[in-house]
Amino acid sequence: MAGIFQAVSMAMAAAALSGGFAVPASAAAFRSEYTVSYLGLTIARSHFESTFDGNRFKVSGSMSSAGIAQIFDDTKGTVTARGRFAGAGPLPDDFVTNYTSGDKKKKTQIGFAGGNVSKVVNIPPLKKRGRDWVKVADADLRAVTDPLSGTLIRADSAEKVCGRTVKMFDGEMRANLVLDYVSKGPVSLPGYSGEAVTCRARFVPVAGYKKGHRSIEYLKNRSKIAISFAPIGTTGVYAPVRATVGTQIGTITIEARKFEAVN
Template sequence: MIARMLAVLALAGLTSTSVAAEGPKSFRVDYSVSILGLNIARSSFESTIEPRTFSVSGTVASSGIARIFDQTEGTAEVRGNFGDDGAQGNRFLLNYTSGKKKKSTEIAFSKGTVTRALNTPARKPDPKVWVPVKKADLVSVADPLSASLVKASGLRDVCDRTIKVFDGEMRMDLRLSYVDTGTAETRGYSGQTVTCRARFVPIGGYKGDHKSIAFLKNKSKILISFAPLGTTGVYAPIKVSATTEIGTLVVNARRFEAISQ
C-alpha cells in the first residue's frame, strides 16, 4: 500500500506541460516529496507537446528515510491528445519495483473512457470489504499524468472543476474549490499561482474499511497550487500539500521550465 500511494502521489498531478501554438515544445519538471520535513521521494519528467498531441515520460523513486522502509523506483509514460476538456491519454504505462517485487500498470483509453486496465501481478481483493469500480465510473476519466493538465480561462477558473482520476485500480475524484491567489518562484518559473482546496472522494477500487482512505476523505486538508504555463491557457501544479495520519505530505516543484521552444 505504501509503495502504491507513493507512486500515485508522485505521479498524480505532477507533470507540467503546455499546449503549443505551433510545432513541438519540450519541458522538464522535477519534484521532491517530503513528510514532516523529511524527504521521501523524488520525480523527474520530460514532456513533448504538439498542437494536438502530447507525450510525457519520467521516473519516480523513494529517497531519504523512506528507502529504509520501502525502496521504490519506477518509470511512467503516457501519450494522448488534447480535447476540449484538456488532455486525454490514450495509453498510460507505469513500471515500478517495490523492494524486490516488480509491478506494472497499463491503462488504455478511447476518448476518455477506459477500455482496458491491467495490473501485474493481479490483485485478488476480498469482496466482503472491497468497493468495486463500476463501468459507468470509467467514463470521462484521466490517468494520473494526463489529469495534471488543466485548461482554464484564468487563475480563478482553474479551481472550478472536478478532476476524475483512475490509476489502474482506484477511481477517485478531486473536487476543487478556490482558496486564493499568490506567487511562487522556482527554477524556470517566477510568477502568479492559484491555490485550490481539493476534496478527496473515493469512488471505487479500494478497501471500504481502510483507515487511510477514510482519513483522506473525511479529515485531510489538501491544497494544490497551480501555475500558468506561458500564455497557453494551461495550468499545472507547482505545489501540493495534504495532511495525513502521520503528518503533512508536501510535493514541491524544484524545477519547472521549458527546455526547448
Template sequence: MLRASRALSCLLAIALPTAATAASPQSFKGEYTVSFLGLSIAKSTFSSRYENGAYSIDGTVSSAGLAKLFDDTRGTISSKGTIAGQQMQPQAFRADYTSGKKASMIDIRFADGAVTSTKVIPAPEKRDPKDWVFLGASDLKSVLDPMAATVIHADSPDKVCGRTVKIYDGEMRADLKLTYDSKGTISVPGYKGDTVTCRMGFEPVAGYRKGRKALNYLKNHSRMMVTFAPLGQTGVYAPIHATVGTQIGTLTISAGRFEAVN
C-alpha cells in the first residue's frame, strides 16, 4: 500500500497551501475533496502557520465514499521549514498512513535546500538496474517536499506561472513545469476573488521504473491544470482547484474552504 499512500500524498499536496510571507504571524485553514468521475474518493483538512521566517503545516488525509470500500486509507502529513526571500527551504516532511491494517511512513530531512536523509516504511523492494532510474546526488539538491512545492511566491498573478518546481516525494524526483493558461474568478467559503490558472507538465527525473504506463501517460498525454488564488496580501499563491487527467479518467481536487484566520 506504500505506493498508493505516496500517490495520495502527492496528489493532495497539489491542494495544500502552506505558509505566508508577512512580517506578522499568519495562519490558514482549508478543506479539500478529491473526486473521480464525480464521486468523492478522498478528503483532507489542513492548518498552517508562518511566524518569524518559519512555516509549519499539519494536515489530515482520508479516503472517502466508494474508495473506502477498496482502500480505507487514513493519515497525517506535516511539513516545516523556513522562507528566505521568495524561496521555500524545507527542513522536514513526514507522512504517516494506515491502509486497512498496514501502516506506512515517509520521513524526509533537508539542509540548505538538499535532502540529507530519507526513511520509508515499509522499505522499498530491491530495484532492478535494468529498468530502474536511480537517484543521483545532484537530483536531491534544490528540491521541495510535496507540500512546500505547492506554494508560489510572486509579485503579481502574471508571474505565478512560467516556472519549474523540483519535487521529491521520498522515492521519485520530478519536475512540475507551470505555464500560463488563463485568469478568472472563484467563490468558495472563505474566499471570493481573482485566480490564475497554469497548465502543469510532469517530467520524471529519477527514482522511477522505466516504461511505467501511468508515468508515460502523465508525461506525454495528461492534461493537468492548477488554479491558484492569493493568500490575503502576503504575495503567496496557493492552489484552490486542480484537475489531473489519468488513463481511466480525470481526478478533480476542489477547495471546500480556503481562508486566512487570525
C-alpha cells in the first residue's frame, strides 16, 4: 500500500489523466470533480475549474489524499495549464504543478513555444541519473503537450476521438499514449447524460526513465488501460469521464463525479 501514490501518479500520466478535463470555447467556465480508487476504495479526490476566451483556455485543479490513503503521508497538489486550441489538439503555453507528500515538496514548470518545450524548471532539481537512464533529447521535446493539456481532444465524431497518439512531457518523463477505438455507450453523471466513447490506450515510454524499471515495464507491456471520453455540447471537444489503469498493485480507477458548466 505504501506505493499506491507512486502508482497513481504514474497511472494518471499514462492515461493522460494527471490533471483536469477542460471544455471548449463555447462555455465560459466549467467545473469537474474526480475520484481515484483502488480495490473499490477511494484514495484520492480532485477538483478542477476551466475558463475559456475564444480559443484560449486555462485549467486549474487540485488533488489530495482521501479515505484509507490518509494513514500514510498527507499528499496534496495543484496544477495549472494555459494555452490555445489549434486543429485537433491544444497548443500549451505553460504548465505548473506543485506537489507535497509529508515534508517533501516538488514544483515543476514547463514553458512551450509553437508546440515545443522551451523551458523546464524542477524544484528541487532532478537527481543525477545512472548509465541505465534513457535521456531526453531535444528532438523528444518537439510537438508535445503537458499531461493536463493532453486531455483535450477535438474530433468530428466519437469514433475519431481514438485512433491518435498523444505525446506528453511532465518535466522529466517523455511518453506517448496510443489510443485505439473500442466502443460507444451511454453515460450519466451530474452535469452530463449522453454518449461516451471508450478508447484502448497503450503506454509507450520514450525518454526520461530508467531502463528495465518494473513499473514502467508493466505499464508498457502488460497494463490494460481504457479511457472513456464524453462530448462537451456540440463543439466537437471531448473530455475523459472515466479511466481504468492496470498497475503492479492492481487496477486504479479514475472517475468523474461531476461534469458541469458553471453559470
